[in-house]
Amino acid sequence: MAQEPRIDVEINARTVESSLAPEQIQSIASALGDPGVWFATPPVREGEAARPDAVWELVADRPHRGHVATGRAHVHLAAGRAAPVRPLIFADGFNYGPSDLAGMWRHFNAPYEPGVPGLLDQLLAMGIDVVLLGFDQRQAYVQANAGVVITCLLRTLAERRGDAPLTVGGVGSGGMIVRYALARMESEGLDHQTDKYFSYDTPHLGAWIPLVLQQLAYLHETIQPRRDGAGQAELIRSPAAQQLLWGWVPGTSYSGPVTTSSPLRKELLDDLHRVGWFPMRPYKLGLANGAGDGRGPDPRPGTPVLDLDEGPLRLVARVQPDMGELRNVGAIGFGEPVWTSATSHVAAFDGAPGGTLDAFGRVADAMGLAIQDRFRGTCFVPSVSAVALAGDPVAWQAELHADLGELQKDETFLDAFRCDTGNRPHGAVSKTLVEWFVDQLAGW
Template identity: 30%
Template structure:
């Protein structure tokens, strides 16, 4: 049996995931400092860069896979985003990075390099549209903000900044899941089959970019959850730059609802429990308010470790984009389902009633409309005046993070066209 494969965007499975079909050959490929961009000209523009739209990749392991990004935008949802932009005369530039786990500002420098190249290649004076998906929205937000404040950088000449389910106010990965991954990696990182996946996922959790995005982080199973020092420093740097680009129209979409209606995950419920050859009565719970034991972790013949939290909101069930982990067979175990798979690979039996997924990017974070540490803010309807943005739209249901839908994609295209 092959080693399991895991990435934050993709899969964990006993078999390597099927290769993504190649995307259409780009009209141009731009080598950048720290990344690569693929350029797809609109058929209306005769192989000239006239109205550029730069779309940044998000967080995952290693180097961006632009084939996957193209398919995610064009073929894996119910809206052909690239084709629809092309039909309006927009040229699409998809931007990837050599390492998606490095500090956000490092990849922001790559985004700046891409913006400069687009300005140099552009025919005419149409303003750029710049944005991204998930972390890509933060990367480009930082890039544009820096370009406005750094006198050594050119004018970004951008009319719109867009973000697609980006964690402007932080992302959520259950503390119980973080604790289990660290616990398992400490004990079984050299285990055949599952050890590689444990090392990779633990490394992703501990990467600079993940620490900057996560609202609550723990570096080991018995840590107290808090914002990582890397996040505190990043937010301070962003605020010192001005927090947001000021000379652009700021728009965003969320894969969660704006009504305050949660996703149905109950607080303080046992999400997954495993027992068998390597674990004894090990379980993870969904997040509740107040003082809570969120996980019981016990190696066979070892002492139990109780993981506790205090003062966190009921965020697993909050409105927002759902944590996704699609497998090659089409299934999606989600966040807590990942723990169940790891328990199984470690030769344990997992209880059948698994709460598989949870909120990943709360709606209030995606549209910059409230503190995700605030229980009331998480679950109240979002009004336009609540947001730091100029315009936003939320999905009509809580759906998987960064899902490209006609509802959200068409709204973005209409906003771009209306702005000129």
């Protein structure tokens, strides 16, 4: 029987900060820098964003846990149209704060090859009307933002001319939010009139942010609270992070299981099962930013990445080790360790094939540390998660390096998927993925 993945912390007092002298706290705070909300992706400012033909302000059709989510849509119509005829709704993904739909346009319409139009321009040229959907709190509950998707979908149907079915999907968590929304509508007998669902590097089985970096975000926020906005751990603490990360820790001093540490993840999985797991009516497409041949990045498990040695202060954060028991992932000390962190039965996620996030790179930049390029971007959405490998969302880590080219149809919850030719940043636009996606839509 497989052992439950867990993390264990040793400190000299009840909390790490209470074991430190004031000058030691200041030393750590100075070393960690002040990058704002850790792991938040900066907006895309380069390039031109098309002016939308309409902007819809949206309110969720119902609250979740007392929260009524809101958002908006930018409607881009194919040439010569006054209303949508063949709509495609594209939902934004996980980040902190409100969606930047102009930035989303810039990102997904960026040229991936000289002389070739961007993805969104190609869709418009095919007669597909593009509805970019954003959320005012991207870090909110999946179920809450799913209510915004449903409102947007119903608005699209009301505005549509003709009876062409919809294509609806999203990038990252946006794909999960749409998945839940469509399944919920089917379970409640609501006709979503959607015949194609797509997910773009969506963590169907879960995403990964190194556990040791999650711990350091909490520590930094505790010893140096921000007075001008959200703390460094605000994104890690958010409902969406708790729901979508395969492994999550609630604080620097936490010891215990990492896959069942948040009740919000169990609640989301239970809710998905209740509404049917996946929507049944649409043909389900998946795009993965990671490779499908089982080969991931090559950060050797257990290697120190952040390795700071300044006077009495020593701070180390390591690449996630591969399984084992009480494998060290990080330590802070002043001559003697005051805090150490170790994982047990956790796979080497950092080196798994998948869409990457420059988590170590961002923290290293904030600390002013030089690191090798191969450590900057590690796995964020494993390829097996993006292609919705059929299995338990909690106990799938043994499949991280599966050769997806040999996957049988009943081994994924999707009808068709495409992996990239290498492991690229999460949400990246590439020739391989765009051409496959456009071909899938052109064939209908």
